[in-house]
Amino acid sequence: MKYTFPEAFKIGATGAAWQMEGEADKLPHQKHFPHLMWENDKERWFGEVGPDVACDLYHHYREDIAMFARAGIRQYRFNIDWSRFIDDYEAVTVNEAAAQYYSDVIDCLMENGIEPVLCLEHWELPAYLYEKYDGYATRIVVDKFVQYAREAFLRYGDRVKMWFTFNEPVVIPQLCFQDGFWWPNEKNPARAYRWMHGKVMATAKVIKLFREMKMEGEIGVILNASHVIPRDENDPGDCYAAEVARAFYWGNFLDPAVKGCYPELYLDILGKEGLMFDFTQEDKALLRENTVDILGVNYYQPMRVMAKETPWDDSQPFCPGKYFDNYDMPGKRMNPFRGWEIYPKCLYDIGMRIKNEYGNVKWLVSESGMGVQNEGIYRDESGIIQDDYRIDFISEHLAWLSKAVSEGCNCHGYWLFASIDNCSPYNAFKNRYGLVEVDIEDGFKRRLKKSAAFYKALSDSNTFEYKENL
Ligand code: BGP
Numbered sequence: 001m002k003y004t005f006p007e008a009f010k011i012g013a014t015g016a017a018w019q020m021e022g023e024a025d026k027l028p029h030q031k032h033f034p035h036l037m038w039e040n041d042k043e044r045w046f047g048e049v050g051p052d053v054a055c056d057l058y059h060h061y062r063e064d065i066a067m068f069a070r071a072g073i074r075q076y077r078f079n080i081d082w083s084r085f086i087d088d089y090e091a092v093t094v095n096e097a098a099a100q101y102y103s104d105v106i107d108c109l110m111e112n113g114i115e116p117v118l119c120l121e122h123w124e125l126p127a128y129l130y131e132k133y134d135g136y137a138t139r140i141v142v143d144k145f146v147q148y149a150r151e152a153f154l155r156y157g158d159r160v161k162m163w164f165t166f167n168e169p170v171v172i173p174q175l176c177f178q179d180g181f182w183w184p185n186e187k188n189p190a191r192a193y194r195w196m197h198g199k200v201m202a203t204a205k206v207i208k209l210f211r212e213m214k215m216e217g218e219i220g221v222i223l224n225a226s227h228v229i230p231r232d233e234n235d236p237g238d239c240y241a242a243e244v245a246r247a248f249y250w251g252n253f254l255d256p257a258v259k260g261c262y263p264e265l266y267l268d269i270l271g272k273e274g275l276m277f278d279f280t281q282e283d284k285a286l287l288r289e290n291t292v293d294i295l296g297v298n299y300y301q302p303m304r305v306m307a308k309e310t311p312w313d314d315s316q317p318f319c320p321g322k323y324f325d326n327y328d329m330p331g332k333r334m335n336p337f338r339g340w341e342i343y344p345k346c347l348y349d350i351g352m353r354i355k356n357e358y359g360n361v362k363w364l365v366s367e368s369g370m371g372v373q374n375e376g377i378y379r380d381e382s383g384i385i386q387d388d389y390r391i392d393f394i395s396e397h398l399a400w401l402s403k404a405v406s407e408g409c410n411c412h413g414y415w416l417f418a419s420i421d422n423c424s425p426y427n428a429f430k431n432r433y434g435l436v437e438v439d440i441e442d443g444f445k446r447r448l449k450k451s452a453a454f455y456k457a458l459s460d461s462n463t464f465e466y467k468e469n470l
Helices: 033-039 057-070 096-111 127-133 139-156 171-178 189-212 236-259 264-272 281-289 345-357 388-406 450-461
Strands: 002-004 010-014 075-079 086-088 115-121 162-167 218-224 228-230 294-298 303-307 324-326 362-367 411-416 436-439 445-448 463-465
Touching: 002 388, 010 115, 010 362, 010 450, 033 127, 057 096, 057 436, 057 445, 057 450, 075 162, 075 411, 096 115, 096 139, 115 139, 127 139, 139 189, 162 189, 162 294, 171 189, 189 218, 189 236, 189 281, 218 236, 218 362, 228 236, 236 264, 236 294, 236 303, 236 324, 294 345, 345 388, 388 411, 388 450, 388 463, 450 463
Parallel strands: 010 075, 010 411, 075 115, 115 162, 162 218, 218 294, 228 303, 294 362, 362 411
Antiparallel strands: 002 463, 303 324, 436 445
């Protein structure tokens, strides 16, 4: 069965500064938050490998971008490493060498026929601002982020016409400060919710600035779609569980970004739990008046929940799991390497939810992908990794997305995570995601995988084949 996307629909890919660039040419104090996570918790990172070298895109970008073009990438979403671009975090002064590097990357993308899309933060909060001010928990840092955004707009606004404030702003506060899974392994919900609010306000303030500066183009935020599915859609307890999960893992950033206000349920629960952050009248007005032009949605797996059945111990710090249990659905399809469910229909469901409940705002799939361990075993005689599983994964997700587009959802693109193999948080190079292989055992040599040819044919025609007619 042949599927076709409209001409305006763009096939692209993504990559994060801290996961790819490496930290060459940075000044000793120019560390970002993921560097701290790695430095302080090295033994938990796969092979103790981390962001210091990553896949060394910093030195390879010309060669890599030429390969991205050969893999059919038409739009490329990457980000500036805030901790590299600025060198005095109090005065917010630009590091000229870093500014030149990002300018060269943008030019190189354009020379290769790839549209550059910039995101301002994929977790690279400068360590200094974390240590001195507790990051986004304080308004000083929110304002410093806005000043940094201004410098980026001035330098690159002539060539970059699509901007995003954050990638997955919920992840660091949730995993580092609420759930305690990642360094500094805290269970301090008050801190987590102050951070999240800081990031919500930072997005609104940067959008306001973008419009005041009369920047050409569009601006938005990239959220991870915790698309929440209740165990039983007809069970009120399961549905309430899903509503809470949705409010805490998706609505708390999505609603302010698109509707200009938080979900009521989110504020009610935080109030009841004594965790309400400082939310002023001025904040409320800023949110109302500065919603996004475009939304990025990262989708990997759904979140399945059910009514709370396990006992909750009130002496433990609050987490949203007080109100629901995760539902381990029997028979679900898994990516065993990452331990994530594979459920492509979710892209259709997300599209319909955005269409029906979020004013059909313009959006795109800003990350989707499959991380696989030991990909070397799929190498053929000519040395090329035969990643047919990735081709199937992409086709199946695109088929559902295409159905949503044909039913009127306002989705404008699909960006694969990732352009090139890179360093994941904690998993480092264990699971590989790229269209381009990085052979870390052989001098970081790059090779296109089989999926790159598939991706090129897809983006040249906006057409692909998938076995089922959905
Ligand atoms: C998203 C991040 C990506 C990437 C991806 C895959 O949350 O935005 O940067 O890391 O997850 O997950 P992982 O790298 O943990 O396998």
